[in-house]
Amino acid sequence: MTRRDLRDLFLLSAFxxxxxxxxxxxxxDFPPVWVALLRSVFGAAVLLLVLWGRRxxxxxxxxxxxxxxxxxxNNAFPWLMFALGEQTVSSSVAxxxxxxxxxxxxxxxxxxxxxxxxxxxxxxxxxxxxxxxxTVSGGLSGGQVSLVGALLILAAALSYGFGGVxxxxxxxxxxxxxxxxxxxxxxxxxLLPFAVFGAHPAHVGLxxxxxxxxxxxxxxxxxxxxxxxxxxxxxxxxxxAVTYLLPIWGLLWGFLAGEHVxxxxxxxxxxxxxxxxxxxxxxxRRAS
Numbered sequence: 055m056t057r058r059d060l061r062d063l064f065l066l067s068a069f070x071x072x073x074x075x076x077x078x079x080x081x082x083d084f085p086p087v088w089v090a091l092l093r094s095v096f097g098a099a100v101l102l103l104v105l106w107g108r109r110x111x112x113x114x115x116x117x118x119x120x121x122x123x124x125x126x127x128n129n130a131f132p133w134l135m136f137a138l139g140e141q142t143v144s145s146s147v148a149x150x151x152x153x154x155x156x157x158x159x160x161x162x163x164x165x166x167x168x169x170x171x172x173x174x175x176x177x178x179x180x181x182x183x184x185x186x187x188x189t190v191s192g193g194l195s196g197g198q199v200s201l202v203g204a205l206l207i208l209a210a211a212l213s214y215g216f217g218g219v220x221x222x223x224x225x226x227x228x229x230x231x232x233x234x235x236x237x238x239x240x241x242x243x244x245l246l247p248f249a250v251f252g253a254h255p256a257h258v259g260l261x262x263x264x265x266x267x268x269x270x271x272x273x274x275x276x277x278x279x280x281x282x283x284x285x286x287x288x289x290x291x292x293x294x295a296v297t298y299l300l301p302i303w304g305l306l307w308g309f310l311a312g313e314h315v316x317x318x319x320x321x322x323x324x325x326x327x328x329x330x331x332x333x334x335x336x337x338x339r340r341a342s
Contacts, residue, residue, distance in 0.1 A: 056287075059284060059287060059288055059292075062280055062283065062284050063284065063296050063299075064299065065280060066277055066280045066281055066284065066296050067296050067298075067299035067300055067303060068303065069272045069273050069276060069277040069280070070273055070277055070296065070300055070303075071149070071299065071300050071302070071303020071304060071306075071307070072268075072272070072273065072303060072307055073136075073269055073273035073277075074136075074140070074145035074146070074148045074149045074152070074300075074304045074307070074308070075145040075304070075307040075308060075311055076265040076266070076268055076269040076273060077089060077136050077137055077140050077145065077148075077265075077269065078140050078144075078145040078311075079261055079262060079265035080092075080093075080137075080262050080265040080266040080269060081137055081140055081141060082259075082261070082262055083255055083256075083257065083258040083259055083261075083262035084255045084258065084262055084266060085249075085252065085253040085254070085255060086134060086137035086138045086141065087134060087137070087245060087248045087249045087252055087253075088249050088254075088255055089133070089137040089266060089269075090129075090130065090133035090134040090136075090137050090241075090245050091242065091245040091246060091248075091249045092266045092267075092269075092270060093133055093266060093269045093270045093273070093274050094129060094130070094133070094238050094241040094242040094245060094270070094274065095242050095270060096266070096267055096269070096270020096271050096274065096275065097238045097270040097271065097273075097274030097275035097278065098235065098238035098239045098241070098242050098275070099270075099275070100270070100271050100275035100276065101231065101234050101235035101238060101275045101278075101279060102235050102239065104231060104235075104279075105231055105232060105235045108231070110229065110231060110232055111232060112232055112235060112236045112239075113228050113232050113233060113236045117224075117228070118236070118240075120220075120224050120225075121233070121236050121237060121240055122240050122244070123220065124217055124220060124221055124224075124225075124233075124237050125236075125237045125238070125239075125240035125241040125244060126241075126244060127213050127214070127216050127217030127220065128213070128214065128217035128218075128221070128237065128241075128278075129237060129238060129241035129274075130241045130244040130245050131209075131210070131213050132209075132210035132211075132213045132214055132217075133210075133241075134245070135206045135207060135209050135210035135213070136148065136206075136207060136210050138203070138206050139203040139204070139205075139206035139207040139210070140203070140207075141203065142199070142200035142202065142203035143193070143198070143199050143200065143203035143204060143207060144193070144198040144199070144308060144313045144314075144315070145304060145307065145308045145311070145313065146198075146301075146304050146305045146307075146308025146309070146313050146315050146319075147189060147193045147198050147199050147204075147315070147319055148207050148304065149300050149301045149303065149304020149305065149308070150185075150189045150301045150304065150305075150319065150322060150323040150326060151186065151189060151190075151204060151207045151208055151211065152207065152210070152211055152214075152300055152301075152304075153185075153211075153298070153300060153301050153323065153326045153327060153330060154182055154186060154208060154211045154326060154330075155211045155214045155215055155218075156215075156298075156330045156333060157178070157179060157182040157215075157326075157329060157330055157333060158211055158212045158214070158215030158216075159214075159215040159218055159219060160175070160178075160333050161179065161215070162215050162216060162219050163219060166219070168219075174332060174333075175333065177329075177332060178329045178330070178332035178333035179329065179333075180329070181325055181326075181328050181329030181332060182325075182326055182329030182330060182333075183329075184325050184329075185322045185323065185324070185325030185326030185327070185328070185329060186208070186322070186326060187322075188318055188319070188321055188322030188325055189318075189319050189322030189323060189326065190204045190322075191318060191322075192316045192317070192318025192319035192320075192321070192322055193316075193319055195316065195318070196314060196315075196316040196318075196319070198313070198314065198315070198316075198319070218285065218293060221233075221282065221285055222285055222289070222293075225282070225285075225286075230279055230282035230283040230285075230286060231279055233282050234275070234278040234279045234281075234282050237278065238274060238275065238278065281293065281296075284296075298327060298330060298331070301323045301326075301327070305320075305323070
């Protein structure tokens with residue numbers, strides 16, 4: 055990675071690292087599908103304004119079926135899973151579980167024949183799974199996690215893995231700005247019927263509005279613009295390595311917000327990240 059790549063990776067982690075706590079705060083007043091919907095709305099609004107200001111078009115119609123799938127995998131589904139999962143999972147533990155995204159990404163590339171299976175891969179996967187088990191067991195004993203909530207968040211991480219690989223393979227030739235704007239617009243349309251015909255928010259406070267606005271503007275719109283710009287220059291596995299830093303941000307903000315994280319969960323994040331690092335040493339990076 056170049057210095058520019060590392061700088062963008064760190065900035066992206068700062069945007070996404072606060073998202074876990076913002077999801078928790080927004081979920082106090084908004085139903086989960088509304089958290090995901092409004093995140094898409096605010097993010098799409100920012101990117102469409104930038105697109106209009108630069109007089110750039112949205113992706114061509116021929117690409118919209120693929121774009122709809124990207125919106126589902128990278129936005130609508132995982133954002134809904136996080137909002138649902140964080141009803142029973144602390145924001146700090148959610149950030150640790152999200153660190154499995156590079157693990158899923160590399161497993162997907164192996165399944166597609168784009169990376170070679172090896173002893174190194176097997177050890178990395180086993181370490182990652184052991185870290186998840188430690189994190190979940192620590193959270194269960196400390197009252198910070200429900201098993202169902204943890205599975206929902208892991209499903210979101212798996213969805214991110216598929217979305218990252220698909221975006222790298224299919225989004226060739228599209229500008230990151232038009233791709234991200236179209237994706238968030240379609241994510242809004244995918245979620246809108248479920249919000250309209252589902253549970254509606256009753257009393258929404260300023261904290262929840264501020265959280266969902268910041269989540270959409272910074273954690274969605276600007277973050278996805280950065281992500282796709284980075285993905286155009288590096289491999290899906292390298293781009294998903296932003297999750298190395300997310301648990302640090304998540305633990306920091308969770309601690310400042312008064313969440314308790316036990317030693318078992320802290321050990322879990324260390325083991326997860328050790329597995330992810332093992333998956334991304336040079337021999338595997340060249341193969342992905």
